[in-house]
Amino acid sequence: MRCRSVSQVLFALPLLWVTVCHAEDQPQPPAVDLSKKTYRLKEVRVQAEALRASEPFLPDVEGTQLYAGKKTAVIDLTAQPAIVNNNYRQLLEKTPGLLLSEETTPLLSIGYRGLAPDRLQFMQVLKDGVPIQAELFGYPEAYYTPPFQSIDRIEFIHGGASLMYGPQPGGALNFITKPPATDTPFAAYSENTFGTDELFSDYTAVTGTLTPFGYRGYFHERQGNGFRETGSDFEVLGGGVKVTYEPPTPAGAQDGTGTADSRLTLTYDEYHEEHGEPGGLTKAVADSEGRDRTTRVNDRFRLARYYGTLLYEQHMSEDTELAFRTFGGYYQRWSKRQNGGGFGTVPTGTTNSIQEQDFYTLGVEPRLRHTYDLFGQPGQALTLGLLTYFSHSPREDRTGATAAADSGPLSSSSDRNMQYLSLFAEQLFRVGPFSLTPGVRLEHIWQHVKETANTSKTSVPLGDEDEFDFVPLFGVGAAYDVTPAMRLYSNVSQSYRPKLFTQSVPTGATQVVNDDLEEGKSWTVDAGIRGRAVQAINWDVSYFLLRFEDQVGTAGNTVANVGDAIHQGLELAVDADLVGWYDATRQTAYQDRWGTISPFFNLMLLDAKFTEGPQDGKTPQYAPQYTMRFGVEYAFKDRVKARIGSTFVDDHFGDDANTANQTIPSYNVWDLTGEVRLYKNYVSLVGGINNLLNERYYARVTSGGIDPAYERNNYGGIRVGVKF
Numbered sequence: 257m258r259c260r261s262v263s264q265v266l267f268a269l270p271l272l273w274v275t276v277c278h279a280e281d282q283p284q285p286p287a288v289d290l291s292k293k294t295y296r297l298k299e300v301r302v303q304a305e306a307l308r309a310s311e312p313f314l315p316d317v318e319g320t321q322l323y324a325g326k327k328t329a330v331i332d333l334t335a336q337p338a339i340v341n342n343n344y345r346q347l348l349e350k351t352p353g354l355l356l357s358e359e360t361t362p363l364l365s366i367g368y369r370g371l372a373p374d375r376l377q378f379m380q381v382l383k384d385g386v387p388i389q390a391e392l393f394g395y396p397e398a399y400y401t402p403p404f405q406s407i408d409r410i411e412f413i414h415g416g417a418s419l420m421y422g423p424q425p426g427g428a429l430n431f432i433t434k435p436p437a438t439d440t441p442f443a444a445y446s447e448n449t450f451g452t453d454e455l456f457s458d459y460t461a462v463t464g465t466l467t468p469f470g471y472r473g474y475f476h477e478r479q480g481n482g483f484r485e486t487g488s489d490f491e492v493l494g495g496g497v498k499v500t501y502e503p504p505t506p507a508g509a510q511d512g513t514g515t516a517d518s519r520l521t522l523t524y525d526e527y528h529e530e531h532g533e534p535g536g537l538t539k540a541v542a543d544s545e546g547r548d549r550t551t552r553v554n555d556r557f558r559l560a561r562y563y564g565t566l567l568y569e570q571h572m573s574e575d576t577e578l579a580f581r582t583f584g585g586y587y588q589r590w591s592k593r594q595n596g597g598g599f600g601t602v603p604t605g606t607t608n609s610i611q612e613q614d615f616y617t618l619g620v621e622p623r624l625r626h627t628y629d630l631f632g633q634p635g636q637a638l639t640l641g642l643l644t645y646f647s648h649s650p651r652e653d654r655t656g657a658t659a660a661a662d663s664g665p666l667s668s669s670s671d672r673n674m675q676y677l678s679l680f681a682e683q684l685f686r687v688g689p690f691s692l693t694p695g696v697r698l699e700h701i702w703q704h705v706k707e708t709a710n711t712s713k714t715s716v717p718l719g720d721e722d723e724f725d726f727v728p729l730f731g732v733g734a735a736y737d738v739t740p741a742m743r744l745y746s747n748v749s750q751s752y753r754p755k756l757f758t759q760s761v762p763t764g765a766t767q768v769v770n771d772d773l774e775e776g777k778s779w780t781v782d783a784g785i786r787g788r789a790v791q792a793i794n795w796d797v798s799y800f801l802l803r804f805e806d807q808v809g810t811a812g813n814t815v816a817n818v819g820d821a822i823h824q825g826l827e828l829a830v831d832a833d834l835v836g837w838y839d840a841t842r843q844t845a846y847q848d849r850w851g852t853i854s855p856f857f858n859l860m861l862l863d864a865k866f867t868e869g870p871q872d873g874k875t876p877q878y879a880p881q882y883t884m885r886f887g888v889e890y891a892f893k894d895r896v897k898a899r900i901g902s903t904f905v906d907d908h909f910g911d912d913a914n915t916a917n918q919t920i921p922s923y924n925v926w927d928l929t930g931e932v933r934l935y936k937n938y939v940s941l942v943g944g945i946n947n948l949l950n951e952r953y954y955a956r957v958t959s960g961g962i963d964p965a966y967e968r969n970n971y972g973g974i975r976v977g978v979k980f
Contacts (some may be wrong), residue, residue, distance in 0.1 A: 536961015819869020
């Protein structure tokens with residue numbers, strides 16, 4: 257199907273009106289006796305590209321992706337008040353299964369159904385379908401995430417249902433950035449906010465379409481001093497540009513009404529961040545008035561990221577879509593941390609450890625989707641593709657002569673390389689209201705880690721490991737439409753966890769790798785029912801089971817498979833537009849007069865236990881028995897948006913060994929945020945209060961101590977814009 261832009265269709269409507277309304281003023285042709293002869297008029301088709309409404313679930317087929325039989329969720333950032341300083345606690349308020357491990361720094365850690373949260377390393381994390389971890393498998397940590405103001409929506413595919421995105425067991429979180437504006441040649445806006453502890457945030461963007469090109473560019477700066485005595489300062493600088501090119505068809509080039517059969521999208525992003533690491537606290541200090549203390553005054557972290565993508569999309573026919581991505585760039589992670597010290601105490605060492613890791617990556621991913629009829633049943637679909645990926649990642653560790661040193665003698669270095677090839681295919685079969693979606697992913701990973709220096713290994717040879725893994729993964733989803741608005745769904749999929757670089761070649765002098773070390777393997781089951789009533793009430797309830805076998809960890813000084821675990825539970829999510837529901841059932845129009853009032857509620861009940869290995873019978877880290885969120889939103893004609901929401905989390909552990917000093921007590925946090933449009937799209941006020949009730953809590957514990965969460969803090973600002 258060829259799709260015309262909305263602006264082209266709207267431009268044509270006045271011409272159609274003039275033609276119809278003034279036809280009586282034109283000379284009329286002689287009358288024709290239609291009873292004697294049949295005339296067939298030439299077919300004229302006018303089609304517009306459908307704008308996606310705000311939906312809580314992903315459609316069965318979208319572009320080259322299939323989502324039938326999968327548990328999905330959509331977080332629409334344009335439908336809620338502006339969130340400043342990337343407050344993910346507010347962002348996740350409507351999504352069960354995800355647990356935020358909050359920390360003093362701007363870095364992000366999210367756990368999933370009891371899987372460790374540190375830097376989202378058990379999940380596929382993508383931006384516009386492109387992985388954004390530092391390295392896909394050897395170092396799968398997501399230090400970078402895009403600013404909220406640049407995001408249109410976030411798509412989340414739960415658990416093993418994300419198999420077509422990658423092999424990790426924790427699902428796929430895909431940040432979809434805003435496209436160029438198509439209704440104007442130029443628009444610009446700037447949002448500037450100020451808040452507690454010298455918080456300042458600026459986001460400035462320009463966008464528009466000059467046919468056949470569209471563009472969007474932004475600059476973002478965010479900085480603050482944090483609430484700790486020292487060392488919690490941070491600064492973020494970033495920017496990016498997205499350019500689209502939609503060539504007209506040859507026919508359209510002749511009459512000026514052509515439509516694009518293809519699209520080329522080029523993006524480039526640059527990101528710089530530096531922050532202090534004020535260190536962990538003991539329980540006694542974290543629960544007292546002294547929770548703003550700093551235990552590590554010299555520790556720092558720096559990050560730089562330069563990345564580009566090129567996406568070619570081809571509408572090959574009514575039934576066939578092609579998407580071809582290529583992506584790559586440079587990522588640098590640098591840190592310095594003082595040596596010595598214990599849990600929540602000031603380090604006693606006089607030296608520090610300085611680490612620099614560089615990541616050069618390149619990837620290519622073509623995907624093809626074809627839709628067809630089978631035995632008279634429409635809507636069958638096949639998608640297939642491959643992802644090939646290369647990375648080169650040198651690492652250097654140095655020892656500083658003082659606690660504040662930025663450089664020092666080399667203590668170890670290594671060259672790390674990864675080559676990856678994945679072949680995948682998925683088929684959607686439909687028979688009436690029933691659908692079945694089997695899929696397969698064939699993983700090929702070559703990993704080479706070679707130490708070039710290590711001063712601590714004086715009596716053992718330097719590490720030099722070269723390994724190849726082939727892992728076939730399978731999955732199948734099923735769905736049954738009980739009614740047009742209610743669906744039963746289920747998905748069973750395999751996943752696995754490749755070895756990290758440090759698990760292939762440990763840097764410690766006494767650490768060794770077990771000879772029969774296997775990659776971690778898992779499989780996930782989701783089964784549930786979801787629906788929508790009168791276009792105003794959305795709900796989803798499901799059961800999940802995750803079995804994670806051969807988890808890789810450290811037992812003493814040996815890197816080995818340390819055990820199996822079972823994670824199971826229930827997830828429930830519901831939200832409702834009460835005024836819209838009343839209007840739909842009573843045939844009234846109060847929504848236009850008074851706006852919408854939308855309560856929401858979601859709950860995860862989790863039972864997670866190790867079943868084998870040294871932690872047998874214990875609870876995995878960050879696996880609370882319940883996580884509950886609820887709140888209410890108010891909106892009035894895009895002029896006013898407000899939300900008050902809460903997060904309730906049960907007590908849980910910060911480590912797999914269930915150490916007493918690493919317990920995280922239960923907590924509940926409330927947030928209030930709002931946005932008021934004062935004059936059309938030109939002037940708006942934004943503001944909010946985080947941790948409204950001033951809860952004293954913490955959600956992150958490491959071997960270095962407790963990282964206290966922010967107490968009550970607030971922000972406010974203004975957004976101004978122009979449009980031509």
